Amino acid sequence: MIRTERLDHGGPGFAGVAEIVLDRAEKRNALTPAMLDEMVVRAEALNADPSVRAIVLRGEGSVFCAGFDLSLCRDDPTPLAEMLRGLARAIRALRRGRVPVVAAAHGGAIAGGCALLGAADLVVGDRRGKYGYPVVSLGISPAVSAPTLRRAVGERAARARLLDPALIDGDEAKRIGLLDLCTEIPEDVVPRAQIEAGALGRKPPGALAATKRWLNEVEGTLGDAELDTALAASLAIVGSREERERLATLFGGV
Numbered sequence: 001m002i003r004t005e006r007l008d009h010g011g012p013g014f015a016g017v018a019e020i021v022l023d024r025a026e027k028r029n030a031l032t033p034a035m036l037d038e039m040v041v042r043a044e045a046l047n048a049d050p051s052v053r054a055i056v057l058r059g060e061g062s063v064f065c066a067g068f069d070l071s072l073c074r075d076d077p078t079p080l081a082e083m084l085r086g087l088a089r090a091i092r093a094l095r096r097g098r099v100p101v102v103a104a105a106h107g108g109a110i111a112g113g114c115a116l117l118g119a120a121d122l123v124v125g126d127r128r129g130k131y132g133y134p135v136v137s138l139g140i141s142p143a144v145s146a147p148t149l150r151r152a153v154g155e156r157a158a159r160a161r162l163l164d165p166a167l168i169d170g171d172e173a174k175r176i177g178l179l180d181l182c183t184e185i186p187e188d189v190v191p192r193a194q195i196e197a198g199a200l201g202r203k204p205p206g207a208l209a210a211t212k213r214w215l216n217e218v219e220g221t222l223g224d225a226e227l228d229t230a231l232a233a234s235l236a237i238v239g240s241r242e243e244r245e246r247l248a249t250l251f252g253g254v
Contacts (some may be wrong), residue, residue, distance in 0.1 A: 002038040004046065007056070007194060016201040018046050018159065022241040025061025030069035032040030033079060036086025040093045047097035053201035053208075057094070057120060057195050058104035062186075065105075068136065074251050077239035084144055084238070086096025087112050088231045091148060094119035096216060098209035100200045104193035105179070106186040110167070111135045111142060117178060118148030121212065122200075125179040126168040128188040137165040138250060139243030143233035143243050147226045151219045153177040 001024045007014035020042050022029040033195050046052045060066050068087075072079035094116070103120035105113075108130035117131075118122045125131065133142040142162050150158040157176040161168075175180040181190050181196070200208065220226060237243060 001035045002042055002233070004042050007198070010194075014198045014201070016051060016205075017056065017197045018049075018052045018054075019056045019058060019182075020046070022057075022059035022065055025059075028063045028066035029059040029061065029067060029113070030066045031083060031087070032072065033070050033082040033086050036083060036090050039090045040086070043090070043093040043097055043251065047093075047099050050205075052099055053205050054197040055094075055097075055099050055101045056104055056190075056192050056197045057101055057116065058193065059106070059113075063107030064103075064109045064129075065116065066108075067111030067113050070138070070247065070250070073247060076114070077243070080140070081235055081238045083112065084231060084234050087115055088144055088227060091115060091119040092227065095148065098205075098212065100197075100208055100212060102193045102197045102200070104190045105129060105131070106189035109169070110173045112145075113141075114178075115145035115149070116246075117140070118152050122181070122193075122196055123179050124181045124183065124189050124196065125170045126183045126189050127219055128186055129170045129189075130167040131170070131178055132165070132167040134161055134165040134167060136163065137246070139237070139240060139246040141234045141237055144231045146230050147220075149178075156191060 003021050003023050005019040006022060007017040008015055046055055068083045100121040102122045103117050105117055105123055105125040109117050111133050114133060135142055146162060153176045170182045173179045181191055
């Protein structure tokens with residue numbers, strides 16, 4: 001459900017560009033513990049390959065990512081805790097890697113999917129897409145997403161997005177800084193992200209890696225303390241009564 005591809009076959013403009021692809025279109029690329037574990041493995045492998053100069057993170061189907069597959073948590077909160085931990089590891093692997101990451105968020109990115117955007121170095125979305133963190137209305141804390149989101153959009157906008165379950169469109173997502181580029185239609189998102197990755201791939205890789213490393217150091221995403229406390233805040237209420245009740249209602253159990 002996670003695969004990697006190389007875009008070198010697309011011509012010299014895409015030399016050194018690789019893709020990490022969420023391949024679960026029938027479930028709107030809803031994330032599972034296994035998918036998140038595989039994403040970490042793929043990201044680390046690509047960063048260890050000196051021929052890779054840029055990564056596109058994209059999804060198959062009509063939407064980039066609909067968040068966690070909450071159907072796995074219907075009767076047992078354990079998968080939710082596993083997905084939160086996996087998401088935290090994926091964010092670190094993408095953010096800390098030497099290779100710049102361009103996220104192609106066509107159609108939208110919800111909750112855990114939106115969190116992955118914060119790990120990217122450049123994000124392309126579309127005006128029709130929907131973005132945000134509605135899981136707080138289900139008794140789930142999106143705090144695990146907060147460190148990178150705060151740095152992307154600022155303190156006030158991050159608070160609004162994490163505390164308000166309402167989704168925003170691509171224009172608003174670009175206005176607050178969640179998206180860097182916004183296309184008119186979702187079909188243009190992946191091609192635009194690939195072009196941006198190709199442009200990054202033509203830059204001197206050592207300079208890009210050094211710059212990304214320095215930016216991470218300045219914003220603090222190389223350290224574990226803030227990321228660990230954010231994850232702990234989300235984990236602290238896994239299995240709570242309000243979460244169980246909201247998920248039961250979601251799946252028709254009440």
